[in-house]
Amino acid sequence: MVExxxxxxxSGGGTGIGAAVARGxxxxxxxxxxxxxxxxxxRATARRLSDEVGRDDAVTAVVADLTDPVQLGAVRDAVGERTVDAVVNNAxxxxxxxADTLTATAAWWRANLDANVLTAVLLTEALLPALRRPGGRVVLLSSIAAQRGGGGPYSAAKAALHGWxxxxxxxxGPDQITVNVVSPGYVAETEFFGDRMTPEGHAKRVAATLVGRAGVPDDIAAAVRYLVGPSAGYVTGQVLGVNGGSVLGR
Structure with a gap:
């Protein structure tokens, strides 16, 4: 019998950091x-990554809006009777x-909290019964903005992930399931900035690092791969900064 x-x-596995994590x-x-x-x-990402390793079913696409509790059913259905070894909340x-009126401010904050906190909470809660015991892994993707500010409701939402x-x-912990946070700094080659990034903005962010370069999605994927791997069973409740030294650990 094949194991x-x-x-x-x-989550958020179609592009950028999420796709790099899936590939790794x-x-x-x-x-x-x-x-x-x-x-x-x-679906295009799933096909590409599966083709890279020559396994048709290595990566499967599941379409769901993770802010909608009803749509979490699609994820549970895709898992089926299998045990989940790792949940990576990247969405x-x-x-x-x-923010020119209180109504607009409330909508702005709720949108950021829904996108960055509620997605992680609902996906993780939906899959808790299926998590491997012992040995399951939960990883939350935060941001350097949670530690130094600068993003308004986005900073606050990412900081909320730390406390949770x-x-x-x-x-x-008693089930020997670990939960950790990866907090990226400036990462190029993603959709995060859209068309807002300028050459000057890029240069400023690179200059703020100690290593003199922007991060790339594979840098973040490497940290996630460590945390979900067998060597990280004694690491839990930690925030791992992957930011080129632009914010020092504390």
């Missing part, structure tokens, strides 16, 4: 479910908005 591969679920986990022997709202993009991003991770680590 079934380990299973990882990666497939290379480590996982089957991966990439979850997001953009079906065509997710989110900075959502701009107006500490609670979740304490809750799941």
């Amino acid at each position: 079934q591969a380990r299973l990882a679920v990666v 986990l497939v290379a480590d022997g996982f089957d991966v479910l990439v979850v997001g709202r953009r079906g065509d993009l997710l 989110g991003g900075y959502l701009g908005g107006a 991770a500490y609670d979740l680590a304490a809750q799941l």
Whole structure:
């Protein structure tokens, strides 16, 4: 009987950091479910990554809006009776908005909290019963903005993940499930900035690092691969900064 591969679920897995994480986990022997709202993009990424390793079913696309509790059913259905070895909560991003009225401010903050916090909470809660015990892994993707500000509601939303991770680590520790946060700094080659990034902005962010370069998605994927791997079983309740030294650990 052929042993079934380990299973990882990666939200926001269609592009950028999420796709790099999925690629790395497939290379480590996982089957991966990439979850997001953009079906065509997710399916294209799943096909490309599966083709790279020569396994048709290595990566599977699951289309769901993770802010909608009802749509979490699609993720549970895709998992089926399998055990989930790792949940990587990568979905989110900075959502701009107006703050010229209290109503607009409330909408702006709720949108960022939904995109960055609620997506992680609902996906993780939906998959808790299926997480491997012992040995499951939960990883939350935060941001340097949670530590130094600069993003308004986005900074606040990412910082909220830290406190929740500490609670979740304490809750799941007795089952030997680890919960950790990866906090990226400036990462080029993603959709995060859209058309807002200028050459001057890029240069400023690179200059703020100690290593003199921008991060790339594979830098973040490497940290996630470590945290979900067998060598990180004694690491939990931690925030791992991957930022080129632009914010020092504390």
